Amino acid sequence: MRKRFLAPFVLSAVFFAACGGGQNNSEQQADAGEGTAVDSSMVAPGANAPVPKGKALIDDQDCKTCHKPDTKLVGPGYKEIAQKYPNNEETISMLADKIIKGGAGNWGEVAMLPHPSVPREDAEEMVKYIMSLK
Ligand code: HEC
Known part of the structure; x- marks a missing residue:
């Protein structure tokens, strides 16, 4: 009786965490991507074309x-x-x-x-x- 009550609760908690975690990750990646692009363009004009x-x-x-x-x-x-x-x-x-x-x-x-x-x-x-x- 107790187990049956807990199982859906645990499962939905796991599902929720996985889903939430996934979203956070992709947001972080998007942020990091933008950050890098802005950074490299702002460092110096030559930053994108290092001296060969x-x-x-x-x-x-x-x-x-x-x-x-x-x-x-x-x-x-x-x-x-x-x-x-x-x-x-x-x-x-x-x-x-x-x-x-x-x-x-x-x-x-x-x-x-x-x-x-x-x-x-x-x-x-x-x-x-x-x-x-x-
Ligand atoms: C003292 C002057 C002088 C210096 C110093 C010099 N070169 Fe030259 N280089 C020439 C001349 C003159 C030619 C044309 C030679 C010929 O007619 O075959 C030439 C030709 C060349 C060629 C074309 C060769 C061919 O057969 O078409 C290259 C590549 C080259 N040089 C690269 C360099 C590099 C790299 C350096 C530095 C490490 C250098 N040169 C330093 C005078 C110089």
Whole structure:
């Protein structure tokens, strides 16, 4: 007799809790989502577009004494380079080699200095960044 009386009560309490809990969760998630969106747009203009690794690596090197993104300096502009080659593994590997070993004859008489101290992975990151400027 006692059990029969309690069972529906317990069940409905569980049901109620589960249902209420579910609603709370989804509300919290919605809040969190909005909060994040507002936060990242308000932190800094660049927050949504962090500096690419390859750009940071290039900035650390002497590249900018001879290269600019848009215009020819001593060497070709990065955009020109990006437009000259297809963006694929072969190009990345070939240009990473040039960065490390130096190169000449593709753009004019002036040669590019070798950068033997640049690790291969870093050189590839630099090329990926250059190719992204197309
Ligand atoms: C002393 C000047 C100088 C510096 C420093 C320099 N470059 Fe160059 N770079 C050149 C010249 C000149 C060329 C064109 C070479 C040619 O005609 O093949 C060139 C060509 C390139 C190319 C295209 C190669 C090809 O075969 O098309 C890439 C990519 C490149 N440079 C990246 C870099 C990066 C990355 C750095 C820094 C690590 C760097 N360069 C530093 C002068 C320089």
